[in-house]
Amino acid sequence: MPAKADLQRLRSLREKKHREALxxxxxxxxxxxxxxxAAKLAxxxxxxxxxxxxxxxxxxxxxxxxxPAEMERASHFPTPAxxxxxxxxxxxxLPDSGLTRGLTLALDGVxxxxxxxxxxxxxxxxxxxxxxxxPDCADLFSQKVINASMGSFARVTVHTTPLAEALAGLPGRTxxxxxDLAGTDVHTLAPLRDAVVVxxxxxxxxxxxxxxxxxxxxxxPRHGHAESLNAAVAAAIVCDNLRxxxxx
Amino acid sequence: MPAKADLQRLRSLREKKHREALxxxxxxxxxxxxxxxAAKLAxxxxxxxxxxxxxxxxxxxxxxxxxPAEMERASHFPTPAxxxxxxxxxxxxLPDSGLTRGLTLALDGVxxxxxxxxxxxxxxxxxxxxxxxxPDCADLFSQKVINASMGSFARVTVHTTPLAEALAGLPGRTxxxxxDLAGTDVHTLAPLRDAVVVxxxxxxxxxxxxxxxxxxxxxxPRHGHAESLNAAVAAAIVCDNLRxxxxx
Numbered sequence: 001m002p003a004k005a006d007l008q009r010l011r012s013l014r015e016k017k018h019r020e021a022l023x024x025x026x027x028x029x030x031x032x033x034x035x036x037x038a039a040k041l042a043x044x045x046x047x048x049x050x051x052x053x054x055x056x057x058x059x060x061x062x063x064x065x066x067x068p069a070e071m072e073r074a075s076h077f078p079t080p081a082x083x084x085x086x087x088x089x090x091x092x093x094l095p096d097s098g099l100t101r102g103l104t105l106a107l108d109g110v111x112x113x114x115x116x117x118x119x120x121x122x123x124x125x126x127x128x129x130x131x132x133x134x135p136d137c138a139d140l141f142s143q144k145v146i147n148a149s150m151g152s153f154a155r156v157t158v159h160t161t162p163l164a165e166a167l168a169g170l171p172g173r174t175x176x177x178x179x180d181l182a183g184t185d186v187h188t189l190a191p192l193r194d195a196v197v198v199x200x201x202x203x204x205x206x207x208x209x210x211x212x213x214x215x216x217x218x219x220x221p222r223h224g225h226a227e228s229l230n231a232a233v234a235a236a237i238v239c240d241n242l243r244x245x246x247x248x
Numbered sequence: 249m250p251a252k253a254d255l256q257r258l259r260s261l262r263e264k265k266h267r268e269a270l271x272x273x274x275x276x277x278x279x280x281x282x283x284x285x286a287a288k289l290a291x292x293x294x295x296x297x298x299x300x301x302x303x304x305x306x307x308x309x310x311x312x313x314x315x316p317a318e319m320e321r322a323s324h325f326p327t328p329a330x331x332x333x334x335x336x337x338x339x340x341x342l343p344d345s346g347l348t349r350g351l352t353l354a355l356d357g358v359x360x361x362x363x364x365x366x367x368x369x370x371x372x373x374x375x376x377x378x379x380x381x382x383p384d385c386a387d388l389f390s391q392k393v394i395n396a397s398m399g400s401f402a403r404v405t406v407h408t409t410p411l412a413e414a415l416a417g418l419p420g421r422t423x424x425x426x427x428d429l430a431g432t433d434v435h436t437l438a439p440l441r442d443a444v445v446v447x448x449x450x451x452x453x454x455x456x457x458x459x460x461x462x463x464x465x466x467x468x469p470r471h472g473h474a475e476s477l478n479a480a481v482a483a484a485i486v487c488d489n490l491r492x493x494x495x496x
Contacts, residue, residue: 127472224375230366233484240485
């Protein structure tokens with residue numbers, strides 16, 4: 001049985017300041033906990049109702065049994081789930097080689113957590129080597145980001161770093177691709193082994209410092225009248241064309 | 249000055265049953281009202297604060313001035329906007345030629361309103377001839393759908409119809425493309441002038457009746473480990489490849 005203070009601590013993790021202070025994040029719900037367990041994420045604590053525990057023998061770490069009433073006190077949702085899991089916040093520093101090698105998806109001020117999660121899922125699908133978040137993106141450890149990533153949160157390497165600085169330090173031969181309405185047709189991309197794809201925020205697009213580092217503006221051919229595409233949608237189309245151009 | 253009953257009526261339009269009973273829908277906020285006015289949507293009523301009206305001379309129909317306190321009573325949001333507009337629900341029946349000609353994006357039980365709106369935006373970007381919604385999709389006239397469409401709501405022709413029946417009536421030569429993990433590589437699509445792209449719900453995929461009508465399963469090549477892509481993301485990649493294959 002968990003202590004009352006434990007339930008309060010779990011509940012407090014919905015706020016970024018408490019996550020940072022404790023170095024912990026929380027996810028709630030059978031779907032997301034199941035996805036992350038399947039992706040081999042090592043949780044530090046699991047809290048679940050007796051029926052969830054009975055249905056998931058051998059879960060690691062051993063779950064603490066909570067009653068539905070206790071879950072209600074810990075829960076972040078109007079309708080509490082049957083399971084809630086806590087993980088340690090681990091941040092991977094950007095290695096010295098930075099963004100030079102392989103494929104990087106770089107998010108510049110993407111503040112919608114659903115979009116950040118969807119972009120992690122896209123990076124996972126297309127096997128990008130890493131995702132880089134500028135510090136003003138939605139918090140990677142928020143439930144909305146983790147839920148929207150559909151388990152990709154546990155599989156993709158993510159670094160948070162000032163993006164313009166990281167891009168400015170790149171050797172000249174690493175292409176930095178940005179989306180624009182007046183760039184090169186994305187269908188004519190050269191085969192690239194190493195590249196950074198930068199995605200701006202929905203409202204403001206790329207920040208000036210990041211935009212200055214873009215070496216190749218690419219355009220998704222438009223046939224109708226929409227002003228733009230959603231950030232994640234545009235990123236996915238660029239990733240598909242990048243992989244297609246590289247012939248693998 | 250609006251009557252109290254008017255404010256209540258505006259507020260009631262957040263619910264589908266009231267929209268259906270009155271044959272009206274409402275949108276709120278400067279961004280979405282501006283997008284729809286720019287797209288030449290003919291509203292039947294506009295309610296706005298004096299400062300909005302002063303900043304938008306000549307708006308049609310002539311706006312009714314409301315105080316911030318009145319807006320609060322009419323508003324659907326915790327923070328009321330400065331403008332709210334009402335339009336008539338118009339439904340375009342599917343013509344006899346149905347889905348035979350041109351490009352159709354067909355949504356099969358897509359229940360997330362953000363996804364439905366994003367898919368309208370994608371159909372607009374790629375100049376699809378129409379979007380077809382199965383009756384169990386998110387309501388086209390809900391604010392979340394209209395907001396997420398970023399103005400495409402006013403530009404795309406949308407029909408709501410039982411999808412499996414509409415597809416079953418197609419002549420055999422109109423290809424119906426569905427996404428699948430074991431289909432033909434989407435990069436090898438033949439040039440198609442007429443086609444229907446069907447998109448299933450996030451959770452359940454295509455319904456059995458619609459799945460039975462798919463003539464060509466296509467696969468977006470996967471390089472990593474994500475189980476799937478978001479419905480709108482997958483649709484956008486298929487649309488880009490369809491347009492690319494047709495060479496325009």
